[in-house]
Amino acid sequence: MKNFSNRYIFLYITVLVAVIAVLLTAVSLGLKPRREANQQVEKAQQILRAAGYGEVTKADALRMFGEAASRRDIDGHECYDIRCADGDSGLVVFVEGKGLWGPIWGYVVLASDHATVKGVTFSHKSETPGLGDRITSQEFTQSFIGKRIVDKDGNFVSVSVIQKGRGGNVAEENRVDAISGATLTSKGVNAMLHDQLQFIEHSESVK
């Protein structure tokens, strides 16, 4: 086996690291537009699903989104005006919060009265498979449809995510059942909706 001097080893590593750094940066920059396009398509698909369009193919997503929705931020919150699948107009509100392990986010579509939920989608980064990740399931998201974020006097109460059988004083139209076995993720969804929908009550520009 050959002997290598310390200087050779040092040079070797330096050159290797330099080559690798250049290579990786090139690949990363080169593919960046494609990665970002993917993320946009996914976002369009999620919003369209919340608005009742069902599963939209990737090829159609951006075009349909462009036709149906237009961005209109309200008080610094990311919002969209959208024409829902049933022909009504709605308001999409982007919500984000914390689940058990990492960030969770989603889109809430409100009917033109800004009080009735027409649909939601949720996403998560790293909730436990089989438990917390069920917030993305149809079973959970569909339980939000028709719920109201205001009580019968018109005050903002959000939609609460509560375990079945608990929280008896919350009206049926203001609550959905939490996911059994995923208490903390459900609490995260609950807190996210409370925090991020509240601005609608105070905002004049919503109307």
Added chain:
Amino acid sequence: MRELADIFVRSVFIDNMIFAYFLGMCSYLAVSKNVKTAFGLGIAVCFVLAVTVPVNYLMDKYLLQKGALVWLSASFAEVDLSYLSLILFIAVIAGIVQLLEMVIERFSPALYQALGIFLPLIAVNCAILGGSLFMQERHFPTVAHSLSYAFGSGIGWLLAIVAFAAIRERLKYSDIPKPLGEKGIAYIITGLLGIGFMAFLGI
């Protein structure tokens, strides 16, 4: 404080490295013939996880994430180096393992005798790199959270390998179908243990 304990318990039992994610299976299968060596490797993994994950957490927070370099200069706010995280994490792990080996050898020969042979194995143990990658994905708010997670995962791994080694010691005396062999039964036992651990999911 409660949150820290929560993360700890979850990473020991529910998100157990071995039974939920199969991380570190290679050394888990190779070094579990008897309880004593299994325990030694388990302790070493625990130790290395508890050191490398917080270090990599700091790396991620102040070097790699989008906007992480702001502390250097505000003009770096848009720089996102996260594509380099794999390579940096593995370099940190390899470096720290090397360093630990030298430090332990210098200051505690007894400990070195116990852990020494395992340390080089650990640099390429998936559980260690996996720990850092899950830490990055989960966006812990502070170093303490990441430490609690790392330590919990280590304990979980230790628990799993010791339990498995104890079963394997008994296995020598049992009558396994010949073609199934020692390896086949090892996989099946791990699977059954994993199903057992799933009972913790309800907590």
Added chain:
Amino acid sequence: MKQYLGPLRKDNPVLVQTLGVCSALAVTAQLKPAVVMALSVMVVCSVANFIISLIRNTIPPRIRIIVQLLVVSTLVIMVDQILQAYVYEVSKMLSVFVGLIITNCIIMGRLEAFALSHSPFPSFVDGLMNGIGYGLVLVVVAFFRELLGSGTLWNYPVVPQSWYAAGYLNNGLMILPPMALILVGGLIWILNSKKSSVK
């Protein structure tokens, strides 16, 4: 030629040498991520073998593990970026497990055992064959888990609706991670009993 075919069955890295199981099993609940994972490992394993073999005479032995890790992780990062750009949903399903290819014992094992002492082309073939051997196990396990667990293959339903009407239920246990291990145990059993009957 024969020595290169060993990894497919006789020396299968997962079943016989028990290497690389770490990342293998968590991604096998469905066929699609399993196939993508298998392809990624094949690419990384063969290319890494090729590169290391190409520069094997220039690597100072003292730092060879670090050099190997650097080369492998560079390749893995590239694969990861390509997956994110071209098969976005699958890359989300694989999450951290693509990164864990770095510590996949098969790759490091082949670099040490083969690439450091052979010329580039045989090393490439050796890496490829080991990657395929690994991929085969992944795909077989994923095939059964998706078929029995979800009643679909590649996301297309294959169990006819009339079965469900007649009371057939998907075996939810199959989706759970521990079942992957039990299936591999079963595979080893079948393989070994075949081998001994040939003798």
